[in-house]
Amino acid sequence: MKRQTSGFTLVELLVVITIIGILMGLLIPAVNAARETARKNQCATNMKNLALAGVQHETNKKALPGYIQSFGKFDTSMDPSDPQNAAANHIKIGTWAVALLPWLDGQPTYEHWTQDRYPVITGSDALGKLDDASGQGLHPLAAPNLAIFQCPSNPVSRGNFGKNSMVYNNGMHPKRQDGTVLLNNALATSMDKNSGVGTQQYGALGVDAVTLDDMKDGQGFTMMFSENVQALPWHRAGFADSSGLIQAYADPTDATFQDVVVYQSRYTNGMVWHYEDTEYANTTLEGYWNGSSKFVSGLKNGQGKVQPEDVSDFHRINGRGATVSDDIFNLELTGGNSNRLARPSSAHVDGVNCAFADGATRFVVQSIDYRVLQALMTPRGKASLVPYPEFVLTDELGD
Numbered sequence: 001m002k003r004q005t006s007g008f009t010l011v012e013l014l015v016v017i018t019i020i021g022i023l024m025g026l027l028i029p030a031v032n033a034a035r036e037t038a039r040k041n042q043c044a045t046n047m048k049n050l051a052l053a054g055v056q057h058e059t060n061k062k063a064l065p066g067y068i069q070s071f072g073k074f075d076t077s078m079d080p081s082d083p084q085n086a087a088a089n090h091i092k093i094g095t096w097a098v099a100l101l102p103w104l105d106g107q108p109t110y111e112h113w114t115q116d117r118y119p120v121i122t123g124s125d126a127l128g129k130l131d132d133a134s135g136q137g138l139h140p141l142a143a144p145n146l147a148i149f150q151c152p153s154n155p156v157s158r159g160n161f162g163k164n165s166m167v168y169n170n171g172m173h174p175k176r177q178d179g180t181v182l183l184n185n186a187l188a189t190s191m192d193k194n195s196g197v198g199t200q201q202y203g204a205l206g207v208d209a210v211t212l213d214d215m216k217d218g219q220g221f222t223m224m225f226s227e228n229v230q231a232l233p234w235h236r237a238g239f240a241d242s243s244g245l246i247q248a249y250a251d252p253t254d255a256t257f258q259d260v261v262v263y264q265s266r267y268t269n270g271m272v273w274h275y276e277d278t279e280y281a282n283t284t285l286e287g288y289w290n291g292s293s294k295f296v297s298g299l300k301n302g303q304g305k306v307q308p309e310d311v312s313d314f315h316r317i318n319g320r321g322a323t324v325s326d327d328i329f330n331l332e333l334t335g336g337n338s339n340r341l342a343r344p345s346s347a348h349v350d351g352v353n354c355a356f357a358d359g360a361t362r363f364v365v366q367s368i369d370y371r372v373l374q375a376l377m378t379p380r381g382k383a384s385l386v387p388y389p390e391f392v393l394t395d396e397l398g399d
Helices: 010-061 096-103 107-114 242-250 255-263 283-288 370-377
Strands: 068-074 090-095 166-172 223-227 270-273 351-356 361-365
Touching: 010 096, 010 166, 010 223, 010 351, 010 361, 068 096, 068 107, 090 096, 090 107, 090 242, 096 107, 242 255, 270 370
Parallel strands: 166 270
Antiparallel strands: 068 090, 166 223, 223 351, 351 361
C-alpha cells in the first residue's frame, strides 16, 4: 500500500506566494493613498489654525500682521537664558509667523522675540549655531521646529531649525519678468490694501497694515495662507543671519540689509501674484486691462492701459520649469529666483491647501485659471492692480 505524503507541492507553494504578492501589490498603494490623505488633512488643519490665529491677531491689534516686523532689540550684553552666551547687540527682525505665535501655543518663543532681555542670536558655538539655511547664528530658543508651520507631505526643508512649509499672501510683484518696474513708487504701491494681505511693517515705507474690513470681496474669498515647498524657516525674514541683525542695529539703513532681508522677506516666506494673464495678446480685451495711474506712464499704451505678459510656468500653482533641475523638489530659493518661486506649491497631487480670512480651508487645484488665483489673492479685485479687474469671482475654486 502506497503511503500518502503530507505538505505542499512546489507548484502549490508558488501559487500561494504569487497570490500574496498580488494582494500586497494591491494593498500597498491603498495604504500609501490613505497616509497621504491623512497628511493632506493634517496640513489643512495646520493652515486653518494659522488663519484663525491671523483673525485673532486682527481682533486684538486691529490689523493683520506684516510679512516683516521688528520685535524689539537686544542690548543688555547678557542672556538670562544662558549667561555664557555673550550675544552682540542686535535688532530682532522677524516674520508674520513670529507675530502669530501667541495664538499658536508659542508664547514662550514669542517672549524670546519680544522681550529685550533675550537675544535671538548666539554669541558662541557652544549653544549650537543654526546652519546657513536657517539663518546662521540665530538662537535655538528663537527658532524651534513647530509642527503648525509644517506640511507632513513636504519632503523638502531648509536647515534643521524652524522648518516651514507655509507662506503668507503678500500681494503683487511690482516688476515684469525682465525686471522692468511696473509701478510708480513700486514696492509701496504694490502693497495697497486692494491687492494683497501682507505688507511691509518694518522701515520707513509708510504702508498701512491690512484689516479684515479691507476685504471687500469677502473674507471667504480672500486667501491668507498657502503652502510653498521652497519656503525659508518660519522665523527668518529674507536671508537674515546674525551678522545682518547686528549690522541693522548699528545702521538700520544699511543697503545690503535692506536688499537681502527687508526686500527679500516678501518672497522667502510669502507668495505673490504677477501682472500676467493668459489672454495677454488678445487686443479685443484691451479696454478691460488695468489703466490705473499708479503704473509707470511709459508702460501704458495710447489709451492709458497696461498690457500684461503671458503667465510664466513658474508663477502658477506648483510652478516649475521643463528641466530636471527646475523640478519643484529640486528648486532652491535664492536671491535671484525668490519672486518667481513665491507661489503656492506643495507635495500634494494636483494642487495645494489654502486658508482664507474666514478661517476656512480649501484645496485649490493647480489647473486653476490665473485670473482666479489673482482674484483670490486680492481683497478687493475691482479696485486692485490685476490686469483684468473686471473679472468676477465665483465660488468654483477646486475641491
